[in-house]
Amino acid sequence: MLPTGDNDNADGSTAPVPGRKRRRHRILIFLAVFALLAGSGLVAGGYYFDSVPTPADLKLPESTTVYYADGRTPMAKLGTENRTIVPYDQMNDSAKQAIVAAEDRTFWTNKGVDFTGVLRAAWSNITGGQRQGASTITQQYARVAADLRGVTYSRKLREAVIAWKLDDKYSKEEILGFYLNTVPFGRGAYGIEAAAQTYFDKTVRRDAPAAQQLTAAEAMVLCAMVKQPEADPNDPEGSPGYDPRRNAAARQNSIDRWNYIRDGMVKLGYLTSEQAANLAYPDTVKPIDPNAGQANLDRPTGLVVNHVLSELRQTQEFQGKPADYLRNGGFKIVTTIDKRVQDAAEAAADIRRDTAPEAVRGQPKNWQAALVAVEPGTGRVLGYYGGNAGSGADYAGWYYDENGQARGFGQHPPGSSFKVYDLAAAVQDGISVKQHFDSPETKEFPDSGRTTKSPAGPIRNAEHAPCQPDCALWEATVASLNVTYFELTEKLGKAKVIDMATRAGVDSMWATVKGNPQPQRVELRGQSPEEVAGRFSTEVGIGQYGITVQDHANGMATFAAGGKRAESHFVRSVTKGEEKVYEEQLTQSDLGLDEEAINQLDWTLSRVKAAKLDNGWDSAGKTGTWQAGQSTTQNVHTWMVGYTGALAAAVWLGTTDGKPLKTKDGSYEVYGSSGPGPIWRQFMEQATAALKLDPDKYRFGTPEFPNDTPSPSAPATPEPTSASPTPSVAPTPSASPTCEPGLCASPSPPGKPKPTPTESSSPSASVSVSPTRTKGPR
Known part of the structure; x- marks a missing residue:
């Protein structure tokens, strides 16, 4: 003793x-x-x-440790000195x-x-x-x-x-x-x-x-x-x-x-x-590691750390503190990242690994994928892959650095994957998914400036569907008919579609600004839907304007939670010693989708072939592509987004240099179903298996289609391998970790806090958190 x-x-x-x-x-x-x-x-x-310095006066630098959600597994060590006080x-x-x-x-x-x-x-x-x-x-x-x-x-x-x-x-x-x-x-x-x-x-x-x-x-x-x-x-x-x-x-x-x-x-x-x-000199001393004591930001989770620090700097507890306060403060930061989910995300989305799906392995070096997974009902980001290193480019989202500058390359035109918000707005408005629309190969929309005489021309469908020219909304969704969805956006109004996307989880959208070669970020929350809609054209309904992978994943999580939106976030708690400094506040806002509307949404999106899982889970999703310039055959951005009742994820696959996706065999036939689709399916199956959840507890409900004449049952139509219907020059990000063009120069000044997990711009009432979907109708 x-x-x-x-x-x-x-x-x-x-x-x-x-x-x-x-x-x-x-x-x-x-x-x-x-x-x-x-x-x-x-x-x-x-x-x-x-007076002399005493231990009470001494402010010792102490390393901060970032942990996975279990609070025991370290993710990264921060700080100029490797110190942990016990x-x-x-x-x-x-x-x-x-x-x-x-x-x-x-x-x-x-x-x-x-x-x-x-x-x-x-x-x-x-x-x-x-x-x-x-x-x-x-x-x-x-x-x-x-x-x-x-x-x-x-x-x-x-x-x-x-x-x-x-x-x-x-x-x-x-x-x-x-x-x-x-x-x-x-x-x-x-x-x-x-x-x-x-x-x-x-x-x-x-x-x-x-x-x-x-x-x-x-x-x-x-x-x-x-x-x-x-x-x-x-x-x-x-x-x-x-x-x-x-x-x-x-x-x-x-x-x-x-x-x-x-x-x-x-x-x-x-x-x-x-x-x-009897005491022996131990020969178990570890070899000298020249990288020991560093922050371990040279991994995919290094980007998570960037988001964690950015999120905390916007909170009352840490806002206005010196740049190194968090890194050298001796804090224990527990993130929302579940290591099992993160491992599955990296295995599927890191296309340089042998663990990635065969369809995307060994492809050209400029190919890049990003994946974000969010827990429905809580908004916790369970998995995040935006690139291979914290010091590199982030293709899944954006964050504020220590100087208040916006960093990241996470915005990409979502193409047809954005149609999920049109669909949600439609069913909320009482439009049944069995309501029929005129869906010819091409169609003029004079009110939106899309005619044969306009530079962009009329709206066209990329593929022919068996139902054409008279298709139910659910059939047009599965076939991703642009004519139908452009008409739907006109019918609903841009403001209603953008408002649905905003309240579901899309906080930012990148608008085209005259005289600026790069799209500019527009914060959707905090403004009236009509004011925001003035920044965008009707093409917003078919996915022309960039959004982030993280926001899209949060939107999917909202639908997976039965229309209950929670703020996506990366931090569960922060402690120092025995004192809890910060803790997540889990709140929800209700989209106002009733049970029938949610059931119709789930039912329709579950019929998309690329969203089918082979593990017994009910699943729903949507693919999307966006073309290169005026090309009708070459795609720069491809998407797959979707959810089960327990997990939502968005996957983007594109290029680091803004060039069209081209396979190692020289083919330009890369679409949402053939590129990000396999990544999404592999991830969803591996992640849900790792979480060991019972799929029977997360079944979708069955719609009743009230006041509607049922259409003859038809097999699910394969998702078309289409591109965008209108010419658009996609932003060309740099592969370096510098500020994204158009992001730092956004209408929102650098350093402006993003909404904290307790804020909500929706007028809907706050409800208690219920992160799981129950079996049957909700």
């Missing part, structure tokens, strides 16, 4: 220090002060007794005992200052002798706390005075805890917990499983390094330090000091002679 109390002896006995002895200590320190002042020529001795009473005894044996064997009985050493330094100063070292643990901590650099006599004196004052104010346990959480151990690790993780993948926390806790032998290796944490940069071979994995000389240094510490452990009563004899 570790002795307790600042008057404890090494053997555990307690002996009170008489007042005379305390006075003698003070006389010694004053003599040392006088000698050093005299030797250095200083006359203002009061300088050394002014309270003294939560540490096991291994490091406490080893550090005392290594650095200050009289720690539990001394008064925080090596008086003899101070006097020796003073005498050397006066006589011109060599500079003196040797410090107690308290002095070493004082040196770090006051940032006392260099080996000077005045520094030595200030260190002693601070240590003396620390010893008067704090218990020995507190001081040892300060020290163990502060000193460097090499490899960028500051503090014993960071060192345990860096060198052994262990922890000093006593509440961890025994097999994961730092052992006495391992702690002795770490405490040996405190003497010289890093190699001398001027003589790395001759003075390599004590890291046993650096070279043979350093290993021998480590072994020699490990033996010294072991002997001290015996002398102090921490080990018996027999225990010491």
Whole structure:
């Protein structure tokens, strides 16, 4: 057991220090002060007794750790220093005992200052002798706390005075805890917990499983390094330090000091002679990793971290704080990302992997996919793949960086996948999916400027459907007939379609601005639908204007939750120590779709062939494509979006340079059903399997089609491999991680907060969160 109390002896006995002895200590320190002042020529001795930094004043940088949703699996480590503070009473005894044996064997009985050493330094100063070292643990901590650099006599004196004052104010346990959480151990690790993780993948926390806790032998290796944490940069071979994995000389240094510490452990009563004899030097120190201590942002989840930090900077708790406050604040950030879902997302959407669907593997290097999965009813982003690295381009969304600048390439014209919002607006308006529309191959719409005489020409259908020229709305949806949906958008009005998309989850849309070659972001929320509609043409109903993969996924989650929209978000909670700093607020807003409307929506979208899953789940979805310029055969953007009752996802497949998708075989026949479709299906099947949910609890309801004459049943029509009906120049993003053209220069100034998870622009009432879909009609 570790002795307790600042008057404890090494053997555990307690002996009170008489007042005379305390006075003698003070006389010694004053003599040392006088000698050093005299030797250095200083006359203002009061300088050394002014207010000095104490542990209460010390703001130690501490690394912030970002975790997956389970709160246990680390995703990334942030901060300029690798430091994780563990309270003294939560540490096991291994490091406490080893550090005392290594650095200050009289720690539990001394008064925080090596008086003899101070006097020796003073005498050397006066006589011109060599500079003196040797410090107690308290002095070493004082040196770090006051940032006392260099080996000077005045520094030595200030260190002693601070240590003396620390010893008067704090218990020995507190001081040892300060020290163990502060000193460097090499490899960028500051503090014993960071060192345990860096060198052994262990922890000093006593509440961890025994097999994961730092052992006495391992702690002795770490405490040996405190003497010289890093190699001398001027003589790395001759003075390599004590890291046993650096070279043979350093290993021998480590072994020699490990033996010294072991002997001290015996002398102090921490080990018996027999225990010491049976203790073996551990050869399990991890190799030196030149990338250790970095934020691990060179992975797909690095983009998640960017969104996490952006989201938190918009909250009341973190808004207006310095740029590095979150990174160096020692926070534990638990994200919404479920590692099982994230693994499935990366396996399917990273088309460079062998795990991706065969249809997209081995394709040209400019191919790029993005995938976002959202939990219906809560808005939690469960999986996010926007690219391979946090320092690279984000093709799934956008976020604010530390300077308030918008970053990302996540907006893409959604094409026919946007028709889900037209359809939702229609069924809300009482239009049955069995209502018939005139659907010829081409059709003029003079009110929207689409005639044979207009530059863009009339609206045309890309493929012929068996129902043409007279198709029910559900048939036109499955066949993705543009003529029908353009007419539907005119019938409903642009404002109603955009309003449905906004309330479902699409927060931003990119508009064409005259004189600007790149589309500009328009925030849809906070403005009236009529005001927003003035920025867009009727082509909005067939997906001409860019939206993000994240927003589209959130829209699908809203439909999956029975028309209950929740804010998509990345953060579940933030804590520091035992204090909860931030926690997600789960709220919902109701789209106003009644049960019959939702049932008709689900029924129609479930008939899309590309949305069929082979795992027994009810599923619904929609594909989409957008052409390159005025081409009718080459596509730049392809989509697949959809949902089950438990999971919603959107997938985009395009190119990094804005060129048309072209297969390795030279074909331009890449469509929503053949590109992103296989990615979406593989992901949905693997993710739902990994979540181990019961599909019977998430069945879709059955529509009744009231006041409607049923149409003869017909097999689901294959989704057409069509492109956009109107010429449009797609934005050409750069592959570099710079600000997207048109994003930073948006109508919304940089740094303007995105809506927090508790805000809603919808006039609908807030309802309680119900993240799951029940069996049967809702």
